[in-house]
Every structure is written in structure tokens, then in C-alpha cells.
Amino acid sequence: MTEHFSTEASGTPTAPGRYVTVGDVEAVEFVEGLEFRPVLAPNTMVNFVDFAEHTTAPLHVHEEEQITIVLEGEFEFTLDGETRTMRAGDVAVIPSWVPHGAQTRDTTCREIDVFNPPRKSLLDHARKQAGD
Numbered sequence: 001m002t003e004h005f006s007t008e009a010s011g012t013p014t015a016p017g018r019y020v021t022v023g024d025v026e027a028v029e030f031v032e033g034l035e036f037r038p039v040l041a042p043n044t045m046v047n048f049v050d051f052a053e054h055t056t057a058p059l060h061v062h063e064e065e066q067i068t069i070v071l072e073g074e075f076e077f078t079l080d081g082e083t084r085t086m087r088a089g090d091v092a093v094i095p096s097w098v099p100h101g102a103q104t105r106d107t108t109c110r111e112i113d114v115f116n117p118p119r120k121s122l123l124d125h126a127r128k129q130a131g132d
Contacts, residue, residue: 014042014043015041015042018130020039022037022039022048025037025038025039025048025129026125026129027050028122028125030121031055031056031057031058032052032055033051033052033053033054033055034049034050034051034052034055034056034057035049035050036048036049036122036125037049037050037129038118038119038122038125038126038129039126039129039130040118040123040126040127040129040130043116043117043118044114044115044116044117044118045114045115045116045117045118045119045122045123045126046112046113046114046115047112047113047114047115047119047122048110048112049109049110049111049112049113050108050109050110051073051075051102051103051104051108051109051110051111052104052108053104053105053106053107053108054103054104054105054106055103055104056101056102056103056104057101057102057103058101059078059099059100059101060099060100060101061097061098061099061100062096062097062119062120062121063096063097063120064096064115064116064117064118064119064120065094065095065096065115065116066092066093066094066100066113066114066115066119067091067092067093067094067113067114068086068091068092068094068111068112068113068114069090069091069111069112069113069114070086070087070088070089070090070091070109070110070111071088071110071111071112072088072109072110073087073088073104073107073108073109073110074086074087074088074104074107074109075102075103075104075107075109075111076102076103076104076105077092077100077101077102078099078100078101078102079092079094079098079099079100080098080099080100081099086102086109086111
């Protein structure tokens with residue numbers, strides 16, 4: 001347990017720590033009804049995503065690894081050819097280049113996407129929000 005919570009610094013911080021209020025992050029919309037609010041760390045990105053009802057994130061691929069965590073609501077998520085309804089507490093693990101997409105029906109969905117490395121298509125927006 002002490003190894004997990006070690007206080008011995010064996011390296012140099014890559015950036016100062018900071019706090020972010022997600023509601024203060026300007027949303028970016030690539031598809032109507034789908035809002036992204038990316039938060040950037042030096043090597044990882046967390047993207048807070050809100051789906052309106054009847055909204056589709058089209059099937060796509062990218063080189064960044066992604067973990068999707070549903071916080072509230074639900075959506076139909078397609079991962080590598082398999083579609084299932086995801087609800088609060090459900091997680092999808094998406095390795096590089098694996099096809100995936102999602103859509104809401106008569107509900108909204110709030111979820112978080114974690115990207116490593118940070119998702120290139122959101123990088124400029126995230127840097128601007130971080131003040132870089």
C-alpha cells in the first residue's frame with residue numbers, strides 16, 4: 001500500500017498541477033448535439049462528452065487508445081462490430097484503430113472519454129482551454 005501512495009519523488013514534474021471546472025471549458029461540436037469539453041494533461045486527455053437525444057457519433061477509428069465511461073443516461077455503442085446499450089457505470093475499452101461509434105435514441109448521455117496519447121483532433125482546442 002505504501003508503494004501506491006509513495007511520497008518519494010523519483011522524477012521531475014512535467015507541468016504544474018491545476019484545477020478545472022468542466023462547465024467553464026468551452027464546448028466544441030463536430031456533430032450537432034454532441035458537445036466535447038477536453039481537459040489536457042501532458043500525456044493524457046480526458047474529454048467530457050454530452051449527447052443530446054437522437055445524436056450520432058459516426059463509426060470511426062483513430063490511433064489514440066480510448067476508454068469511454070458512461071456517467072448518466074444511455075446510448076447504443078458499437079465497438080468492433082458489436083453494439084450494446086451502455087448505461088451509467090459501463091465502460092468500453094477501445095485500442096488503437098478499433099472501429100467504434102455511438103448514438104442516443106430518446107435519451108441523453110453524459111460520458112467521459114480518456115485518450116492516451118491526447119486525441120489529435122481535440123488537441124488545439126484543449127491547449128487553448130489550458131492556457132497553453
